[in-house]
Amino acid sequence: MSEPSAFGLTPIGHIASPFKQKFAIPRQPALANARGCVRLTPPFNDANCLRGIETYSHLWLLFIFHENLDQGWSPTVRAPRLGGNSRIGVFASRSTFRPNGIGMSVVKNLGVEQLNGQWQLNVGGIDLLDGTPVIHIKPYLPYSDSVADAEAHLLDEHPLPAREVHFTEQATAQLNAQPHTDLQALIIQCLSQDPRPAYRQSQDNDPKTYQVIFYDRDIQWRVENGKVLVTSLQPVS
Amino acid sequence: MSEPSAFGLTPIGHIASPFKQKFAIPRQPALANARGCVRLTPPFNDANCLRGIETYSHLWLLFIFHENLDQGWSPTVRAPRLGGNSRIGVFASRSTFRPNGIGMSVVKNLGVEQLNGQWQLNVGGIDLLDGTPVIHIKPYLPYSDSVADAEAHLLDEHPLPAREVHFTEQATAQLNAQPHTDLQALIIQCLSQDPRPAYRQSQDNDPKTYQVIFYDRDIQWRVENGKVLVTSLQPVS
Numbered sequence: 001m002s003e004p005s006a007f008g009l010t011p012i013g014h015i016a017s018p019f020k021q022k023f024a025i026p027r028q029p030a031l032a033n034a035r036g037c038v039r040l041t042p043p044f045n046d047a048n049c050l051r052g053i054e055t056y057s058h059l060w061l062l063f064i065f066h067e068n069l070d071q072g073w074s075p076t077v078r079a080p081r082l083g084g085n086s087r088i089g090v091f092a093s094r095s096t097f098r099p100n101g102i103g104m105s106v107v108k109n110l111g112v113e114q115l116n117g118q119w120q121l122n123v124g125g126i127d128l129l130d131g132t133p134v135i136h137i138k139p140y141l142p143y144s145d146s147v148a149d150a151e152a153h154l155l156d157e158h159p160l161p162a163r164e165v166h167f168t169e170q171a172t173a174q175l176n177a178q179p180h181t182d183l184q185a186l187i188i189q190c191l192s193q194d195p196r197p198a199y200r201q202s203q204d205n206d207p208k209t210y211q212v213i214f215y216d217r218d219i220q221w222r223v224e225n226g227k228v229l230v231t232s233l234q235p236v237s
Numbered sequence: 238m239s240e241p242s243a244f245g246l247t248p249i250g251h252i253a254s255p256f257k258q259k260f261a262i263p264r265q266p267a268l269a270n271a272r273g274c275v276r277l278t279p280p281f282n283d284a285n286c287l288r289g290i291e292t293y294s295h296l297w298l299l300f301i302f303h304e305n306l307d308q309g310w311s312p313t314v315r316a317p318r319l320g321g322n323s324r325i326g327v328f329a330s331r332s333t334f335r336p337n338g339i340g341m342s343v344v345k346n347l348g349v350e351q352l353n354g355q356w357q358l359n360v361g362g363i364d365l366l367d368g369t370p371v372i373h374i375k376p377y378l379p380y381s382d383s384v385a386d387a388e389a390h391l392l393d394e395h396p397l398p399a400r401e402v403h404f405t406e407q408a409t410a411q412l413n414a415q416p417h418t419d420l421q422a423l424i425i426q427c428l429s430q431d432p433r434p435a436y437r438q439s440q441d442n443d444p445k446t447y448q449v450i451f452y453d454r455d456i457q458w459r460v461e462n463g464k465v466l467v468t469s470l471q472p473v474s
Contacts, residue, residue, distance in 0.1 A: 007246040048312035052325035057388040075285035088289035091374040137328035151294040
C-alpha cells in the first residue's frame with residue numbers, strides 16, 4: 001500500500017445561510033426550518049453535476065468547520081449535554097474541534113435553480129454557518145443511512161426542554177418592519193432551545209442580555225420567568 | 238471571509254478488512270456482516286480519543302476512496318442501477334469517482350481493544366477495502382441521522398434479487414480447511430448480490446469464471462442455471 005500522508009480538499013461550493021455566527025445555531029437542525037442554499041463554485045457550477053438530484057427528498061452535505069481549523073484538536077472534548085465538566089473522546093463526539101474538521105448534515109432538498117449564471121441548490125433544515133465551504137453533496141439513501149435500531153445513550157438521554165419565546169412591543173414592531181418572512185419562526189425555533197452556555201441553562205431569571213445575528217438583524221434577548229423575551233431587532237450596522 | 242482554496246486531511250487510522258479489492262464488495266453493506274477494524278495511527282492511537290464510544294450502537298466512518306484519487310471526476314457518472322447507460326450528476330450519485338474522494342459508511346460498533354500497543358475499533362457491516370484511510374469517526378445519532386420520511390426514487394426502485402450460492406465438493410473441502418470462521422457467510426452474502434457488471438447480471442448461464450479475494454483466499458465462481466457456483470478457494474499466492 002502506497003499512499004500520501006495527507007490529502008487535499010477543494011470546496012465545491014459555499015453555503016448561504018441566515019446564521020452569521022455559531023451562537024444559537026440549533027444542535028438539532030430538524031427542530032428548526034432554516035433555509036439556505038449551496039452556491040456551486042467553478043468548475044462545479046454546472047447543471048450536469050446536479051442532474052437527477054430532484055429524485056431525492058434529502059441530501060448529505062459534507063463541509064468544513066472553517067472557523068475552527070486553526071484551533072487544533074485534543075483527544076477528549078467537553079460534553080455540554082453531560083453537564084459541561086465530563087470529557088469524552090473526540091471520536092465519541094460530534095465536536096467541531098477535531099482532527100480533519102469535517103462536518104456532515106442531512107438537509108431537505110428544496111430544488112435547483114439558476115440565478116445570474118450561478119447554479120444553486122436550495123436546502124432546508126440547515127444548521128450551517130453562512131460561508132461554510134462545502135466539499136461534498138450526496139443523496140440520502142434510506143436503505144443505507146437510516147438505521148432503525150441505532151442507539152445513542154450518551155447524548156439522547158437529556159433532551160433539552162423547549163422554552164416559550166415572547167417578543168416585546170418594540171421587538172414586534174421591528175419584526176413587522178423587516179423583510180425576512182421566516183425570521184420570526186427562525187427566532188422562535190432557535191431561541192426556544194436556549195442557546196445559553198450549559199451552566200446558565202438552569203437559570204430561569206438571568207440578568208444578562210444575549211445577542212444573536214440572523215440574516216442582517218441583530219437580535220437582543222434575555223431569559224425572564226423561565227421564558228425567552230426578545231427585546232430588540234436592529235439592522236446590523 | 239478569508240479561507241484557503243484547499244484544505245489538508247490526515248488519516249487518523251486505516252481499515253483492516255477481508256475485502257482486498259473493490260470487486261464484489263456489497264453496495265448495501267447492511268446485507269453482509271463483514272467485520273473489520275479501524276487501527277488508529279499515531280498521534281490518534283490513544284484510548285482517550287475513543288472514551289465513551291461504547292455508548293453508541295452505530296458509528297459513521299468517513300474515509301478516502303484512496304484507489305480512485307488519481308482518476309479525477311466528471312460532472313456526470315453512469316448509474317449502473319439504471320441500466321448502465323443513463324448518466325446522472327455526480328452530486329446525485331454515490332459514485333466513488335468524485336471531487337474530493339470522500340466516502341461515508343454507517344458501521345456497527347463492536348468495541349475497542351488494544352493489541353500489542355495498537356488501539357483498534359472493531360466494526361461490523363463494512364463495505365470498505367482493506368487499507369482504506371479513515372479520516373473521521375463520529376457517533377450515529379438517530380435524532381439527526383435517521384430520517385424517517387426520506388425518499389430516494391432513483392436508486393431504490395430496483396433492488397437486486399438475491400441469487401442462491403452453492404459450493405462444489407472441492408470448494409467445500411477447501412472451505413473446511415481454512416481458518417476464517419466467517420468466510421463462508423461472507424461469500425454467500427457478497428456473491429448472492431451478483432457482483433458481475435450490470436450488462437451481465439441478466440445472464441443466468443455465463444461461461445466466464447470470476448475471481449474475488451476475501452481475506453487471503455482467492456475464490457473462483459461462475460453463474461450456472463441462475464445460481465452462483467463457487468468452484469475453488471485457493472490461498473493467495
